[in-house]
Amino acid sequence: MELDWRSLEPPDAHPFNPIAYEVTGPRACFTRPEANAERLSYPVPTPSALAGLTASIYGHPQVRWQVHQIEVLAPLRWGSLRRNETARPGSREDLKRGYLDADGAVQQRMTSFLRDVHYRVFVHAWVHPEARETNEAKYRDQLTRRIERGQHFRQPALGMREFFADVSPVTEAKPIDWTEDLGIMLHSIAFDDVAGTESYDYFRARIDQGVIRVPALGMLGEQRRLIA
Numbered sequence: 042m043e044l045d046w047r048s049l050e051p052p053d054a055h056p057f058n059p060i061a062y063e064v065t066g067p068r069a070c071f072t073r074p075e076a077n078a079e080r081l082s083y084p085v086p087t088p089s090a091l092a093g094l095t096a097s098i099y100g101h102p103q104v105r106w107q108v109h110q111i112e113v114l115a116p117l118r119w120g121s122l123r124r125n126e127t128a129r130p131g132s133r134e135d136l137k138r139g140y141l142d143a144d145g146a147v148q149q150r151m152t153s154f155l156r157d158v159h160y161r162v163f164v165h166a167w168v169h170p171e172a173r174e175t176n177e178a179k180y181r182d183q184l185t186r187r188i189e190r191g192q193h194f195r196q197p198a199l200g201m202r203e204f205f206a207d208v209s210p211v212t213e214a215k216p217i218d219w220t221e222d223l224g225i226m227l228h229s230i231a232f233d234d235v236a237g238t239e240s241y242d243y244f245r246a247r248i249d250q251g252v253i254r255v256p257a258l259g260m261l262g263e264q265r266r267l268i269a
Contacts, residue, residue: 043102044102044103044169044171044172046105046169047231049169049170050257050258050262050265050266051105051107051167051257051258052107052167052257053257055107055165055166055177056177057165057166057177057178057181059109059110059163059164059165060163060164060165060166060181060184060185060188061161061162061163061211062098062161062162062188062208062209062210062211063114063159063160063161063162063208063209063210063211063212063214064091064094064158064159064160064162064197064199064206064207064208064209065115065158065159065160065206065207065209066158066199066204066205066206066207067156067157067204068120068154068155068156068158068199068204069082069086069154069155069158069199069200069201069204069206070082070152070153070154070155070199070200070201070204071083071085071086071087071090071155071199071200071227072200072201073227074227074241079150079151079152079153080150080151080152080153080154081153082152082153082154082155082200083223083226083227084117084155084223085111085113085223085226085246085248085253086111086158086160086162086199086200087200087226087227087228088108088111088227088228088229088244088255089227089228089229089230090199090200091108091111091160091162091164092105092106092107092108092164092229094162094197094198094199094206094208095108095162095164095184096194097193097194097195097196097197097198098184098187098188098192098193098194098197098208099180099183099184099187099193099194100194101180101183103168103169103172103173103174103180104166104167104168104169104172104180105167105169106164106165106166106167106184107164107165107166107167107257108162108163108164108255109163109164109165109254109255110162110163110252110253110254110255111160111161111162111163111252111253111255112160112161112162112163112216112251112252112253113159113160113216113217113219113248113251113252113253114159114160114161114214114215114216114217114251115157115158115159115217116217117155117219118155118156118157119153119154119155119156120153120154120155120156121151121152121153121154122151122152122154123149123150123151123152124149124150124152154201154204155199158199159214161211161214161216164184166180166181166184168180188208188209188210189210191208191209193208215251216250216251216252217251218250218251219248219250219251220248220249220250221247221248222245222246222247223246223247223248223253224245224246225243225244225245225246226243226244226245226246227241227242227243228242228243228244228255228256228258228259228260229241229242229259229262230242242258242259242260242261242262243259243260243261244256244259244260245260
C-alpha cells in the first residue's frame with residue numbers, strides 16, 4: 042500500500058531524543074531556489090538536503106526524517122567552478138539519436154560552493170500513522186546501526202549528487218564560534234506525485250554559536266496550522 046503524505050504535518054514533539062551523526066566532505070552546494078542563472082549555495086545546509094542525506098543512509102517509504110538541529114563544526118570556506126549542465130530534460134529525439142544534443146541542451150553555469158565542510162546533524166524519525174510498523178524505535182535502530190557500520194542505500198551527497206559525503210558517528214568536535222541571522226532559508230520541499238508538482242516552504246534561519254535549531258514546520262506550514 043502506497044502511503045499519502047500530502048495532508049500530514051510533522052509532529053512538534055517526539056518520544057525519543059534525536060539521533061546524531063556527523064557528515065564531512067570536500068565540497069557542498071545547497072542551492073538557493075531563487076538562483077536561476079548561476080548556482081549559489083546557502084552558507085549552511087538546508088533541512089531538506091539533510092533529510093534527503095539521512096534517507097540515503099536509511100530510507101523507508103513508511104518513515105521520513107525530520108531535521109531537529111544542525112551544528113557547523115568547520116569554518117565557512119567558499120569555492121567556485123564552472124560546470125556543464127543540461128538546460129532541459131532528455132527528449133524522445135535524444136533517445137532515438139542515442140545522445141544529448143549538446144548545442145541545444147547544454148550550458149555552462151557558475152557554481153559557488155562550500156569547501157571542506159563538517160556538520161553534526163540531529164534527526165527524528167517521523168512515522169506515517171498508517172504504516173504497517175509504527176514503532177519509531179525500530180526505524181531509529183536501523184539508522185543508528187547503519188551509521189555505526191558506515192552503510193548506506195545510495196551514496197550520501199552534500200546538496201549535489203557529485204559532491205560525495207562521508208558519514209560517521211559523533212565525535213568530540215565543537216561547533217564553531219559563529220552567530221548570525223541567516224535570513225529566509227529553504228525548509229522543506231513537498232512533492233505531489235499525483236499532480237507532478239513540487240512546492241517550497243521556508244523558515245527564518247539563525248545560527249547561534251555554530252548551532253541552527255530547525256522548527257518542525259516552515260512559515261507556510263505555520264500559517265496553515267493557524268488557519269485550521
